[in-house]
Amino acid sequence: MTNGWIDIKNTDMMLIMGGNPAENHPCGFKWAIEAKRQRNAKMIVVDPRYTRTAATSDLHLQIRAGADIAFLGGLVRYALENGRIAREYLANFTNAAFVVKEGFKLPEDGLYSGFDEATKTYDRSSWNYEEQGKPASAPAAGAPATLPANVNYDTALEHPRCVYQLLKQQYSRYTPEMVERITGIPKNDFLKAAEMFTSVRKDGDTKKVATIIYAVGWTQHS
Numbered sequence: 001m002t003n004g005w006i007d008i009k010n011t012d013m014m015l016i017m018g019g020n021p022a023e024n025h026p027c028g029f030k031w032a033i034e035a036k037r038q039r040n041a042k043m044i045v046v047d048p049r050y051t052r053t054a055a056t057s058d059l060h061l062q063i064r065a066g067a068d069i070a071f072l073g074g075l076v077r078y079a080l081e082n083g084r085i086a087r088e089y090l091a092n093f094t095n096a097a098f099v100v101k102e103g104f105k106l107p108e109d110g111l112y113s114g115f116d117e118a119t120k121t122y123d124r125s126s127w128n129y130e131e132q133g134k135p136a137s138a139p140a141a142g143a144p145a146t147l148p149a150n151v152n153y154d155t156a157l158e159h160p161r162c163v164y165q166l167l168k169q170q171y172s173r174y175t176p177e178m179v180e181r182i183t184g185i186p187k188n189d190f191l192k193a194a195e196m197f198t199s200v201r202k203d204g205d206t207k208k209v210a211t212i213i214y215a216v217g218w219t220q221h222s
Contacts, residue, residue, distance in 0.1 A: 001213040009034040013200050013210035017046040017068060018217025022053040029053070032213070044193050046071060046185075059193055063183045068218060070182035073174035075194055080168045084198035086206055090157070096164040097153040099130045104161065106170050130161070 001008075001019075005028035008014070014032055021029040033056065035041035045057040046068070054060040063071060079085055090096040103126040105113035114123035132152035157164040176187045176194075183190075200208040 001211065001215075003211045005031050008032050008211055008213070009038065010209065011035050011211045012039055012041050012208040013197055014041060014043045014213060015046070015197055015210070016043065016053055016057070016213045017071075018219075019213060019215030020047065020049075020051045020053045021213060021215075022056060023051065024215070032056075042196060044197055046193070059189075059196060061185050061189055061193055063185055067183040070174065070179050071185065071190070073171055074176060074179035074190060075197065076167075077171040077174040078191075078194035079198045079201070080171060082198065083204070084201035086201060087157070087204065089206075090164065091155040094163075095129075096162065096167070097155045097157060098163050099132075099152040099154060099159050100161045100163065100166060101126050101128055101130050102161065104166075106166060 003011070005025075008028075008031040012035075014035070016032075019025075021032065032041075032043065036043060036056070042059075043057040044059045044061070045051070045054040046061045046063050047054055048062055048065050050060065050062075061071075103113060105126075112122065113126045115121075116123065130152040131150055154162045159165065176190050179185060179190050180187045185193075197210060200210045
C-alpha cells in the first residue's frame with residue numbers, strides 16, 4: 001500500500017485493489033474503518049469477488065481477473081485528461097518537467113525507440129533526458145530549486161517531449177471503452193470510480209488526501 005496502516009485513518013479516499021484486508025489484515029483494516037467513521041472517507045474496492053472488504057465499500061467494481069493494468073491505465077488517463085493532479089508538486093518535485101531527448105519514441109507499435117531487430121536488444125541512448133544549460137521555462141516564483149541544472153526542463157509541463165506530455169500520450173489509449181472491453185467493468189461504473197477517486201484533486205484542491213491499499217494481487221503476475 002502507499003501508506004502505513006495507522007496513517008490510513010487520516011485519508012479521505014481509499015482505493016483497495018489486489019487485496020482483501022478486512023479478512024487478511026483485520027487489525028490494520030480497522031484504520032480504514034476509522035477513516036470512514038471519523039472523516040467520512042470514501043472507499044472503492046476493485047475485486048472479482050464480493051469480499052468482506054467490498055461489503056464495507058462505497059463502490060465495489062467486479063473486475064476480470066488479471067485485468068488490473070487496464071483499469072489503472074484508465075484511472076491515470078482520467079486524472080491527466082481532467083487536470084486532477086497536484087500540478088505544482090509534479091512540476092517541482094518529480095521528473096514530470098524533464099525533457100526527453102529528441103528521437104525518443106513511445107511504443108505505439110509495441111517497441112520503444114532504439115530496438116535492434118538482429119540482436120533483439122535496445123540502444124537506450126534516446127531514452128535519456130535532454131542536456132541543456134538553458135531551461136525551456138524558469139521555475140515559478142518562489143518554487144524550490146530542486147531541478148538539476150544540466151537537464152532541460154519545462155515547469156509549465158507543455159513541452160511535447162517532457163515526461164508529463166509523454167505520459168499523457170502513452171495513457172491516451174486507455175479510454176473508458178477500452179477499460180470496459182478488457183476488464184469487464186461497465187463504462188459508467190468505471191467513470192463513477194474514476195470521478196470518485198480523483199475528486200480529491202478537483203479544481204486543483206490539495207487539501208484532501210487519498211491512499212491506495214494493495215497486496216500481492218497487484219505484484220505477483222504470470
